[in-house]
Amino acid sequence: MCTGSPAHGFSPPTASRRSFLFTLGLALNAVAAFLVGIPVIGYLLGPVRRRTEQAWISLGPLERFPEGQTRLATYENPFRVAWDGATATIPCWVRRIAGDKFQIFAINCAHLGCPVRWFAQSRLFMCPCHGGVYYEDGSLASGPPPRGLFEYAYQVRDGKLWVQGGQIPTLSEPV
Amino acid sequence: MRNLARLRAIAGWLESRTGLGAIVAVPMAHRVPRNTASWAYVFGSATLILFVLQIATGICLALVYVPSPDQAYESLEYLNYQAALGWYLRAVHFWGSNAMVLAMTLHMIQVFLWGAHKYPRELTWVAGVLLFLCTLGMAFTGQVLRWDQDAYWGLGIGASIASRVPYAGPALVQTLLGGPIIAGRTLSRFFTLHVFVVPGLLIGLVGLHLWLVLRLGINEWPMPGRLVDRETYRRRYEAEIEKDGVPFFPDAARKDMVGMGVVVLAVLLCAAIFGPNGPHGVPNPTIIDTAPKPDFYFLALYALFALIPPWIEEVVLLVGPVVAIGLLFAVPFLAGTGEKSWRRRPMAVLGLLLIVLIVVTLAALGVIVPWSPVMDAWTGLPTPARFVTGRTALELQGALVLQNKQCRNCHALGGAGGQRGPALDDVATRQTQDQLIRQVLQGGGNMPAYGKNLTPAEVTAVVAFMQTLRPSNQSAARTAAEPATPGR
Numbered sequence: 199m200c201t202g203s204p205a206h207g208f209s210p211p212t213a214s215r216r217s218f219l220f221t222l223g224l225a226l227n228a229v230a231a232f233l234v235g236i237p238v239i240g241y242l243l244g245p246v247r248r249r250t251e252q253a254w255i256s257l258g259p260l261e262r263f264p265e266g267q268t269r270l271a272t273y274e275n276p277f278r279v280a281w282d283g284a285t286a287t288i289p290c291w292v293r294r295i296a297g298d299k300f301q302i303f304a305i306n307c308a309h310l311g312c313p314v315r316w317f318a319q320s321r322l323f324m325c326p327c328h329g330g331v332y333y334e335d336g337s338l339a340s341g342p343p344p345r346g347l348f349e350y351a352y353q354v355r356d357g358k359l360w361v362q363g364g365q366i367p368t369l370s371e372p373v
Numbered sequence: 374m375r376n377l378a379r380l381r382a383i384a385g386w387l388e389s390r391t392g393l394g395a396i397v398a399v400p401m402a403h404r405v406p407r408n409t410a411s412w413a414y415v416f417g418s419a420t421l422i423l424f425v426l427q428i429a430t431g432i433c434l435a436l437v438y439v440p441s442p443d444q445a446y447e448s449l450e451y452l453n454y455q456a457a458l459g460w461y462l463r464a465v466h467f468w469g470s471n472a473m474v475l476a477m478t479l480h481m482i483q484v485f486l487w488g489a490h491k492y493p494r495e496l497t498w499v500a501g502v503l504l505f506l507c508t509l510g511m512a513f514t515g516q517v518l519r520w521d522q523d524a525y526w527g528l529g530i531g532a533s534i535a536s537r538v539p540y541a542g543p544a545l546v547q548t549l550l551g552g553p554i555i556a557g558r559t560l561s562r563f564f565t566l567h568v569f570v571v572p573g574l575l576i577g578l579v580g581l582h583l584w585l586v587l588r589l590g591i592n593e594w595p596m597p598g599r600l601v602d603r604e605t606y607r608r609r610y611e612a613e614i615e616k617d618g619v620p621f622f623p624d625a626a627r628k629d630m631v632g633m634g635v636v637v638l639a640v641l642l643c644a645a646i647f648g649p650n651g652p653h654g655v656p657n658p659t660i661i662d663t664a665p666k667p668d669f670y671f672l673a674l675y676a677l678f679a680l681i682p683p684w685i686e687e688v689v690l691l692v693g694p695v696v697a698i699g700l701l702f703a704v705p706f707l708a709g710t711g712e713k714s715w716r717r718r719p720m721a722v723l724g725l726l727l728i729v730l731i732v733v734t735l736a737a738l739g740v741i742v743p744w745s746p747v748m749d750a751w752t753g754l755p756t757p758a759r760f761v762t763g764r765t766a767l768e769l770q771g772a773l774v775l776q777n778k779q780c781r782n783c784h785a786l787g788g789a790g791g792q793r794g795p796a797l798d799d800v801a802t803r804q805t806q807d808q809l810i811r812q813v814l815q816g817g818g819n820m821p822a823y824g825k826n827l828t829p830a831e832v833t834a835v836v837a838f839m840q841t842l843r844p845s846n847q848s849a850a851r852t853a854a855e856p857a858t859p860g861r
Contacts, residue, residue: 243548245547245548279556281444283444284442284656284657285657286556287659288554306529306533310530311530311533312529312665313658313663315662317782320778320779320821320826326663326745327675327679327745328679328744331746339816339821344686344687366532
């Protein structure tokens with residue numbers, strides 16, 4: 199029907215016109231797939247591209263951390279989204295050695311990220327998952343972890359303790 | 374009678390327009406070997422009906438569940454306690470998932486033992502392995518959606534494993550979590566995977582799997598000595614169903630139908646009796662008094678992480694899964710012909726037994742977790758009276774040190790306490806005073822050194838106490854230099 203009629207002076211579509219349409223169809227869809235693919239892949243890889251900035255976060259006045267003791271501190275992750283809820287609050291262990299000398303350890307065991315617990319009496323951190331144990335300075339005491347506890351950078355400013363955090367510490371990106 | 378005729382007319386009208394009845398009739402009526410109408414062949418259909426059950430209950434749960442960390446937990450509580458029958462649908466979904474993993478595993482074991490993966494059904498097996506992996510993926514992502522402490526720290530474990538991949542580690546962690554920490558974007562991702570991506574894959578793969586079963590025929594009951602040969606197998610199979618085949622429906626489907634009914638009823642019963650699982654602790658990362666543990670399907674892996682020596686851990690974590698999954702895929706290509714019957718495949722049977730034993734043993738250890746310190750042993754478990762009666766003041770002081778310094782988190786006394794280190798009930802029969810002092814001060818053999826954490830007086834006291842820890846009929850440990858003195 200749509201091939202036209204010679205009576206009206208139309209010639210039937212030639213092989214080259216058919217193959218042109220076929221090629222055009224292929225090409226248009228390939229371009230469309232490509233143009234859809236770019237934003238989709240870019241969107242999916244978004245979290246990878248966005249390099250997390252580390253930020254300085256206050257853990258509160260120095261008086262909160264008595265000398266010679268190790269205490270749990272928490273901070274709000276600055277790279278949070280509105281619906282994070284409680285999961286935006288990150289705990290860490292603060293050890294005040296003396297004066298302005300601190301050590302701030304990530305809560306995550308260096309083995310597989312479980313939360314380590316501090317035992318002030320035996321001065322050890324113990325992990326509940328696979329039995330990793332660390333000394334009070336964060337060095338490995340026993341168990342499967344391949345290294346000591348992850349340690350955050352810190353500074354003392356305006357009578358407050360500041361920690362540099364922002365992302366979950368792992369072996370490939372320790373803090 | 375007139376109503377029946379009218380119904381028939383409606384059915385006829387629908388059939389003349391859609392032709393779907395004729396399409397369904399072909400697979401229903403296709404002929405299968407008579408000997409496949411067996412109870413051993415019911416696990417595949419059982420898995421399928423459980424998948425359907427999971428879809429139905431999953432859609433219901435998604436009506437209420439909020440995939441956002443600030444409200445996910447509350448929406449689960451709402452389902453448990455307020456939504457009408459919400460608790461029951463959660464329970465059916467949970468027990469259905471357990472049953473589905475179980476039925477699928479049994480199906481896999483059965484087809485392997487019956488040689489169903491051999492020529493020409495290699496791709497049926499491959500699609501099955503993909504289904505197995507997707508189902509485990511559903512299990513893990515589903516566990517994450519039960520947004521509690523186990524879910525939160527389970528993701529921490531996942532991120533820690535991903536971070537160990539060379540080069541791509543940090544990128545993988547960020548992709549997995551959807552951001553720098555386990556939080557809002559993470560849960561949305563796992564929701565998408567659990568509700569859209571993996572179920573979509575599963576539905577497609579189930580279609581492929583069933584199509585292949587139809588196209589290649591269901592595996593006949595293997596006879597010892599009847600070898601699979603690429604030249605003759607298909608002809609022989611055709612001849613067999615020609616001679617002694619039965620229509621799939623109803624002859625072979627009868628037992629399948631019974632099996633499907635039984636598993637669904639079992640799931641419904643378990644759900645009614647045991648109820649839903651969790652959510653357990655509130656997923657607040659600052660609540661660190663928690664011992665995260667995966668659901669049973671991943672307990673074996675969890676145990677493996679604790680038990681493999683650290684020096685080989687990286688390899689096992691990263692290369693192990695690749696090799697294991699690769700081997701699963703390779704099974705029909707490594708052993709695609711020859712004997713089908715398990716009676717003539719001793720290595721296959723032994724290999725399977727070995728794998729089952731390893732997985733079950735590891736999972737059992739994952740339940741006991743002997744490698745984990747018992748975090749509250751030092752405050753929760755009293756020193757048994759028989760270890761303190763008749764002791765000197767110094768020894769009693771030592772008993773206090775042993776309790777206060779968390780020794781019992783790793784060492785049992787009187788059968789209670791951690792199992793990370795040896796029980797101390799008879800430690801004096803194994804170690805002399807000097808050895809005990811050295812062990813306490815320097816640690817070793819998986820024990821931390823307490824040299825810096827105990828005062829000399831505390832060491833003296835705790836060693837004095839431990840020297841009393843032996844049964845009265847056994848002598849204390851001594852070095853080779855000391856003569857054995859009777860009665861000591």
